[in-house]
Structure formats: structure tokens, C-alpha cells
Amino acid sequence: MLTGKNILIGITGAIAAYKTLELIRLFKKNNAKVKIVVTPNALNFVTKTTLESLSQNSVDIEQFNIKEYKPEHIALTDEADIFIIAPISANTISKITHGVCDNLLTSTFCAFKKPILIAPCMNTNMWENPATQENLRILKERKITIVEPEVGFLACNAEGKGRLANINIIFETAKNILLPEQILKGKKIVITAGGTKENIDAVRYIGNYSSGKMGIALADNAHKLGAEVVLISTVEVKKQYKVINIKTAQEMYDAVKDEFQTADSLIMAAAVSDYRVKNKQDHKIKKDGTPLVIELIENPDILQEMSKIKKENQTVIGFCAESQNLLENAKTKIAKKGCDYICANDISQKDIGFSSDNNELYIIDKNLVISKIEKTSKQNAAMKILEKVYG
Numbered sequence: 001m002l003t004g005k006n007i008l009i010g011i012t013g014a015i016a017a018y019k020t021l022e023l024i025r026l027f028k029k030n031n032a033k034v035k036i037v038v039t040p041n042a043l044n045f046v047t048k049t050t051l052e053s054l055s056q057n058s059v060d061i062e063q064f065n066i067k068e069y070k071p072e073h074i075a076l077t078d079e080a081d082i083f084i085i086a087p088i089s090a091n092t093i094s095k096i097t098h099g100v101c102d103n104l105l106t107s108t109f110c111a112f113k114k115p116i117l118i119a120p121c122m123n124t125n126m127w128e129n130p131a132t133q134e135n136l137r138i139l140k141e142r143k144i145t146i147v148e149p150e151v152g153f154l155a156c157n158a159e160g161k162g163r164l165a166n167i168n169i170i171f172e173t174a175k176n177i178l179l180p181e182q183i184l185k186g187k188k189i190v191i192t193a194g195g196t197k198e199n200i201d202a203v204r205y206i207g208n209y210s211s212g213k214m215g216i217a218l219a220d221n222a223h224k225l226g227a228e229v230v231l232i233s234t235v236e237v238k239k240q241y242k243v244i245n246i247k248t249a250q251e252m253y254d255a256v257k258d259e260f261q262t263a264d265s266l267i268m269a270a271a272v273s274d275y276r277v278k279n280k281q282d283h284k285i286k287k288d289g290t291p292l293v294i295e296l297i298e299n300p301d302i303l304q305e306m307s308k309i310k311k312e313n314q315t316v317i318g319f320c321a322e323s324q325n326l327l328e329n330a331k332t333k334i335a336k337k338g339c340d341y342i343c344a345n346d347i348s349q350k351d352i353g354f355s356s357d358n359n360e361l362y363i364i365d366k367n368l369v370i371s372k373i374e375k376t377s378k379q380n381a382a383m384k385i386l387e388k389v390y391g
């Protein structure tokens with residue numbers, strides 16, 4: 001179920017640390033890769049040998065154990081899809097809330113930008129302490145997922161709230177973060193990505209600056225949501241879904257036409273050349289001191305053509321990259337092309353658009369209702385587009 005997922009589990013010096021052994025086992029049973037980072041105090045409760053045996057991986061404790069010139073806390077953040085700290089002590093809750101980075105676990109937390117889940121465990125008085133509660137409130141506000149402890153009999157012989165949540169609940173919460181609701185299950189979605197290249201001769205082409213990042217992010221997220229994805233891309237990528245590599249607009253047109261027949265939806269995120277060279281040369285053109293004149297002819301308009309032939313139950317989404325009058329041009333484009341949605345982005349802003357990892361978009365529907373996706377990563381923007389259109 002979790003094949004290909006990398007789980008980073010953090011353990012702190014709390015009495016329920018032994019229960020995390022079961023959590024590790026659950027992730028391993030579900031084919032996830034598990035890496036463990038512990039605070040030095042955690043080793044008073046569980047041994048490194050047990051953790052290494054169960055995770056089948058080395059356990060990291062030391063901040064200054066630098067491998068291949070990459071500090072250990074950074075290496076850990078690169079690989080993991082999620083960071084789960086279970087159990088997390090009152091002490092570590094306090095540290096991570098205030099940005100303290102005094103051991104490998106707290107430094108890793110500070111550097112971690114992907115989803116984080118914490119499962120506290122402590123004596124009831126520690127749990128109820130205003131400092132602990134205030135820290136948890138701040139962490140919740142910062143979008144850290146907190147799996148709250150249960151009420152029950154505690155190791156300190158008291159009865160109250162503080163017992164680590166059931167391991168299955170921690171596992172299921174993490175699984176829901178890693179595998180979001182499959183809203184696109186049973187749907188086939190064709191997505192185009194990248195900039196087409198129109199050959200001039202054997203070595204030259206007319207191209208554009210599209211990196212393909214937005215289309216690939218859409219394909220990745222549609223796949224996560226359960227869709228059967230076909231990515232038609234000028235950028236070569238290896239994915240768990242079907243990828244068709246093409247170069248020119250004509251090749252993209254042929255592949256889209258073919259795949260769209262059996263699809264529920266088409267998302268045209270690629271930057272397709274409007275023109276191609278009429279007489280492209282098989283050999284390299286040599287300069288001879290005279291101006292070179294290249295005649296260009298129009299390429300098929302894939303978005304318009306597919307919008308024309310689409311059946312009632314098919315959805316077509318186009319993209320428009322504009323450097324001025326963004327919304328006006330987007331509204332004109334949706335009317336002209338006849339598609340269901342247009343996602344418009346302003347490529348004149350350097351920190352969003354073509355090669356950037358971020359984007360800010362407007363989604364415009366057929367009735368010209370506009371919704372804005374504030375600046376965020378292309379991965380997040382892709383998920384928001386899919387949720388808006390199919391959610």
C-alpha cells in the first residue's frame with residue numbers, strides 16, 4: 001500500500017517509546033521505507049539495535065555525522081515524505097515550537113518542509129501544563145498534525161490524559177496524509193507538459209522556456225488522487241504512470257487525439273508552439289553570408305481541436321501564460337477555445353511561471369467565474385487545481 005513512500009520516524013525520551021516499535025513494523029509491513037532518528041534520551045527507553053533490526057536501516061542520533069558533505073539533518077529531510085515524531089515528549093514539543101535545534105531530531109524538524117505528524121505522550125500534569133498547551137496550539141496553527149493522547153492508566157500510576165494514541169490511529173492518520181482521498185479513482189486524465197520543439201534543421205529548433213514542472217506536478221497529483229494518468233511530455237521523466245515522450249506540436253497533437261478518445265479529461269499544461277517550419281532541413285543549414293529566411297506555418301491548435309470534439313462527459317482544461325492583461329486575455333481565450341476551464345498565470349513575474357518551482361494562478365470557468373490560487377509550490381497549486389475542478 002505504501003510502496004515507494006519514505007517514512008522518517010522520530011522518537012524522544014518518553015515512556016511509550018516501546019510502542020513505536022509496532023508503528024515501525026506496520027509501515028514495513030505496508031512496504032514503506034523507514035528511517036529512524038532519535039533524541040539521545042530516547043535511547044534510555046529503546047535500543048538502537050532493536051530499532052535498526054525492525055526498520056532494516058541505520059538509526060541516526062548524531063548531528064555531526066556528516067556523510068557525503070551533506071549534514072545529516074538535511075539528508076534526512078530530502079528523502080522523507082513525512083516526518084512522524086511518536087512519542088514526542090513535552091520537552092521536544094517545547095523545543096520544536098521555539099525553533100531550538102540542539103540535537104539531530106530537533107534540527108531535522110526545523111529543516112523539514114513536508115508533512116509532519118506528532119503524537120504526544122506524557123503525564124497528565126505535563127499535558128495540562130499551560131506551556132505545553134500553548135506550544136501545541138502554536139504547532140496546530142503551523143499545520144503540524146497532532147494525534148492527541150488518550151485518557152487512561154498511565155505509567156506513573158495515575159489515571160488521566162497523556163497515554164500515547166493507539167498505534168493504528170497514528171498509522172491511519174499518516175496514511176491519509178500520504179495517500180489522500182482517491183477522488184479521481186476510475187478516471188482517465190491526459191495531461192500535457194513541457195515546451196514543444198519545432199525543428200529547423202538537423203541541429204536547430206524553435207522552442208520556448210517551459211520547464212514542464214506544472215504539467216508534471218498535475219500528473220503526479222492526479223496519480224496520487226487515484227486517476228489513470230497519461231502524461232504527454234516533451235520532458236523525459238520516469239513515472240509510475242504512463243508517459244509518452246514527444247517533441248513537436250504535431251506529435252503532441254497525434255498523441256493527445258489518440259489518448260483523449262478514451263479519457264474523462266484533458267489538461268493542456270504544455271506550451272505548444274503556434275508555428276512550425278514549413279521546409280525543415282534534414283541536414284545542418286550552413287551560413288553563406290545572406291540572411292536566412294524561414295517560413296513558418298501554423299500548427300494545429302490542440303486545445304481548440306479537442307474542445308470541439310469533446311463529448312458531454314469530457315472536461316478540457318487549458319492554460320494560458322500571459323505577460324500582460326492576464327485576466328482579459330484568459331477570458332478571451334476560454335471563449336475562443338471552447339474549453340471548460342482556463343488556468344491563467346502571469347509569466348512577467350520572475351518568482352512564478354515558467355522555470356520557477358512556484359506558481360500563482362487564476363482558474364476561470366465557462367461562466368467566467370474566477371478563483372485565485374495564491375502563490376505556492378507548483379505541487380500544491382496542482383493539487384488545488386484538481387480539487388477545484390474535480391473535488
Ligand SMILES: Cc1cc2nc3c(=O)[nH]c(=O)nc-3n(C[C@H](O)[C@H](O)[C@H](O)COP(=O)(O)O)c2cc1C
Binds near residue numbers: 042088
Ligand atoms: C522513566 C521516565 C519516563 C518518562 N516519560 C516521559 C513521557 O512519557 N513524556 C514526557 O514528555 N517526558 C517523559 N519523561 C521525561 C523526559 O525523558 C525528559 O523530559 C527528557 O528531557 C526528554 O528528552 P527528549 O525530549 O530530548 O527526548 C520521562 C522520564 C523518565 C525518567
